Amino acid sequence: MHLLDAQNITKTFGGLTAVNDVTLTIEKGRIVSVIGPNGAGKTTFFNILTGIYKPDKGTILFDGKPIAGLRSDVIAALGMRRTFQNIRLFNNMTVLENVLVGMHTHLHAPFWQILVRSPGVRREEAKARERARERLAYVGLDAKRDELAKNLPYGDQRRLEIARALAGEPKLILLDEPTAGMNPQETDAATELIRRLRDELGLTVVLIEHDMRLVMAISERISVLDYGTKIAEGDAATIRSNPRVIEAYLGKGAAGAAA
Amino acid sequence: MTTTASSVSAWERIKTALTSGPSGYGFMVLYAAVCSWLLLTNPRTNLNTDIVFVLFLLLVLLVYRSQLVLGFKLALVAVMLALVLPIFGTLNPFYIDVATQAGIFIALALGLNVVVGFAGLLDLGYVAFFAVGAYLWGILSTPQITLINPAWSPVPPIMFYPFILIGLAVGAFFGVLLGLPVLRLRGDYLAIVTLGLGEVIRVLANNLDRPINITNGSQGIRDIERPPLIFAGFVRDTLGWQLSDQQLYQQFFYFAILLIVLLVVVVVGRLKGSRIGRAWEAIREDETAAIAQGIPLVRMKLLAFAVGASFAGAMGVVFASKQLFINPPTFDLLRSINILSMVILGGMGSIPGVIFGAVLVTLLDLQILPRIANVLRDAQRAGLPIPAAFDPTQYQRLLFGLLLILMMIFRPQGIMPDERRKEELQEHDSIPDAIEHAKIPDTESEVGLK
Numbered sequence: 001m002h003l004l005d006a007q008n009i010t011k012t013f014g015g016l017t018a019v020n021d022v023t024l025t026i027e028k029g030r031i032v033s034v035i036g037p038n039g040a041g042k043t044t045f046f047n048i049l050t051g052i053y054k055p056d057k058g059t060i061l062f063d064g065k066p067i068a069g070l071r072s073d074v075i076a077a078l079g080m081r082r083t084f085q086n087i088r089l090f091n092n093m094t095v096l097e098n099v100l101v102g103m104h105t106h107l108h109a110p111f112w113q114i115l116v117r118s119p120g121v122r123r124e125e126a127k128a129r130e131r132a133r134e135r136l137a138y139v140g141l142d143a144k145r146d147e148l149a150k151n152l153p154y155g156d157q158r159r160l161e162i163a164r165a166l167a168g169e170p171k172l173i174l175l176d177e178p179t180a181g182m183n184p185q186e187t188d189a190a191t192e193l194i195r196r197l198r199d200e201l202g203l204t205v206v207l208i209e210h211d212m213r214l215v216m217a218i219s220e221r222i223s224v225l226d227y228g229t230k231i232a233e234g235d236a237a238t239i240r241s242n243p244r245v246i247e248a249y250l251g252k253g254a255a256g257a258a259a
Numbered sequence: 260m261t262t263t264a265s266s267v268s269a270w271e272r273i274k275t276a277l278t279s280g281p282s283g284y285g286f287m288v289l290y291a292a293v294c295s296w297l298l299l300t301n302p303r304t305n306l307n308t309d310i311v312f313v314l315f316l317l318l319v320l321l322v323y324r325s326q327l328v329l330g331f332k333l334a335l336v337a338v339m340l341a342l343v344l345p346i347f348g349t350l351n352p353f354y355i356d357v358a359t360q361a362g363i364f365i366a367l368a369l370g371l372n373v374v375v376g377f378a379g380l381l382d383l384g385y386v387a388f389f390a391v392g393a394y395l396w397g398i399l400s401t402p403q404i405t406l407i408n409p410a411w412s413p414v415p416p417i418m419f420y421p422f423i424l425i426g427l428a429v430g431a432f433f434g435v436l437l438g439l440p441v442l443r444l445r446g447d448y449l450a451i452v453t454l455g456l457g458e459v460i461r462v463l464a465n466n467l468d469r470p471i472n473i474t475n476g477s478q479g480i481r482d483i484e485r486p487p488l489i490f491a492g493f494v495r496d497t498l499g500w501q502l503s504d505q506q507l508y509q510q511f512f513y514f515a516i517l518l519i520v521l522l523v524v525v526v527v528g529r530l531k532g533s534r535i536g537r538a539w540e541a542i543r544e545d546e547t548a549a550i551a552q553g554i555p556l557v558r559m560k561l562l563a564f565a566v567g568a569s570f571a572g573a574m575g576v577v578f579a580s581k582q583l584f585i586n587p588p589t590f591d592l593l594r595s596i597n598i599l600s601m602v603i604l605g606g607m608g609s610i611p612g613v614i615f616g617a618v619l620v621t622l623l624d625l626q627i628l629p630r631i632a633n634v635l636r637d638a639q640r641a642g643l644p645i646p647a648a649f650d651p652t653q654y655q656r657l658l659f660g661l662l663l664i665l666m667m668i669f670r671p672q673g674i675m676p677d678e679r680r681k682e683e684l685q686e687h688d689s690i691p692d693a694i695e696h697a698k699i700p701d702t703e704s705e706v707g708l709k
Contacts (some may be wrong), residue, residue, distance in 0.1 A: 071555075077553040081551070081552075082551055084551075088545050090540065090544035090545060090549075092544060101537050103534075111535070121533070125533070168552065168553060
């Protein structure tokens with residue numbers, strides 16, 4: 001069964017067609033990558049999936065429900081979470097609080113009960129904290145839970161973003177360049193973490209990534225975008241030898257030379 | 260090097276001795292006793308009493324920041340604020356009025372802090388909600404209502420009590436109403452539009468005397484009803500205190516406002532530590548990331564506007580009743596800015612900070628700056644070489660402005676900025692963590708001394 005089924009998605013900004021008739025289906029429990037040169041429309045595509053932009057054309061089914069045009073927070077509540085290309089943490093909140101915010105859709109304490117701090121509210125809060133710490137421990141950040149997010153080293157910030165997304169108990173997690181700016185060791189650790197998300201937590205993962213070593217190592221399926229259009233799709237070996245992909249990345253002459 | 264080090268540690272030792280352990284209790288009680296004795300034996304309004312009064316209020320802060328047992332802190336503050344200060348108020352009406360005003364502004368500043376400090380929505384028209392509450396009671400409790408429709412009659416004064424709650428609801432309603440058009444705006448744009456909406460309310464109050472006289476225009480509303488003194492018999496007969504009605508009203512409003520402030524503090528504290536408070540903070544930090552966590556932006560922003568405005572609405576009812584008279588200039592832009600300066604001076608988002616800011620600005624406005632001006636003027640008359648063209652009483656706001664500028668240069672985060680709540684856990688499972696925890700008292704007392 002397809003967890004995500006995006007059909008014929010098109011989005012234009014003025015005269016620019018950022019995403020052009022892109023179709024992407026993702027099966028449950030897969031690690032899928034979306035790659036392409038800068039400006040190919042990858043992040044725009046993510047923004048459409050998560051409801052930041054409304055598609056001009058196309059339908060999106062998530063877990064069987066149509067979500068195209070729904071508000072971002074509604075889509076997030078349905079179980080699709082993401083990280084951002086340029087890390088977007090809540091900088092002046094602690095690491096633990098960042099994760100607690102990620103759990104927002106799972107906390108239901110009503111306003112009046114919060115005002116009187118009913119036992120139910122206290123229980124829910126205590127449970128949430130415990131759960132948040134588990135999530136932090138999972139990505140290896142529990143010891144830093146009281147630090148402000150902005151004071152974390154870069155690699156930890158990336159991991160915190162993942163922990164925050166995990167806190168929402170998602171079915172699908174979209175990672176927008178999770179290893180951008182990382183050194184090789186950090187990248188290896190991140191690769192390992194992404195693999196564990198799927199193997200241990202049973203998550204479905206969609207990646208946007210430029211690090212081809214990582215993409216080729218963990219993706220079961222790769223979709224290539226160029227100028228907003230999907231130009232290729234398949235497993236790592238297929239993509240590596242696809243002339244259109246090589247052309248998109250290296251230019252026209254290179255494709256001939258490689259072939 | 261060694262001298263500075265030892266002098267610092269000596270200072271630290273004194274600080275520790277005065278704020279913790281048996282010496283701490285002794286110091287606080289002695290301090291409270293001396294201040295109380297000075298106030299109660301010498302209640303005239305003059306510079307000395309001013310100083311003692313400020314020191315008296317400063318003790319509340321010191322007790323709050325100290326390392327003493329919570330029960331003791333609460334008991335001492337309760338004795339000071341619910342016993343000494345009211346008794347002092349029967350001897351000198353000026354100071355209890357200052358305290359009452361401070362209370363009103365604490366509630367307002369805490370309300371604005373929900374919007375500006377928690378949710379990060381810069382609102383320059385906040386006083387509008389205060390005006391709505393004040394006019395609500397002003398119009399409905401006086402014959403003004405008969406000018407709207409001769410068939411209607413004023414509500415009886417006893418309705419004051421339920422009207423505090425109605426003011427709360429009406430404030431919240433207006434908060435949502437004025438919040439709706441600004442939902443899509445951020446930062447500067449939001450500030451300008453809220454400023455405009457705030458002015459709209461004031462201008463409406465100023466001009467809604469025609470065609471139907473609803474607000475009595477620039478004349479304002481006079482003789483606003485005060486609630487009946489239902490406890491007068493108890494105080495005069497049972498307690499045997501022969502207080503005039505005037506004094507009883509002062510006591511009544513002081514205690515009513517003290518109670519409301521307590522409730523407001525509890526409410527904002529609980530909201531802050533809840534999923535709602537975290538959602539507000541997340542919106543303040545990064546709207547896009549907040550939505551991506553499933554936080555419904557519109558609902559949460561409107562909730563912030565509603566909660567903030569509701570405190571102002573309720574306080575408006577109490578304020579109108581206390582002042583007996585309201586008119587449009589009471590609710591001008593300067594008032595909004597004044598409340599905002601309390602929030603910023605104290606420390607945005609920090610509940611103790613905002614309380615401190617509200618008290619500080621009220622004291623500066625009503626007491627300290629006028630007193631400094633008086634002292635300067637006396638010095639001028641006594642022959643100090645201050646140019647005659649410089650009239651110190653005209654320059655109070657200048658001093659206030661200077662203070663704001665200095666604050667923003669040297670302590671932009673406010674006097675008592677929000678401290679991140681540390682997870683209160685017994686075990687420290689890593690060394691850096693333990694060090695982090697060990698540092699807390701230091702920074703706390705540093706802040707407390709400022």
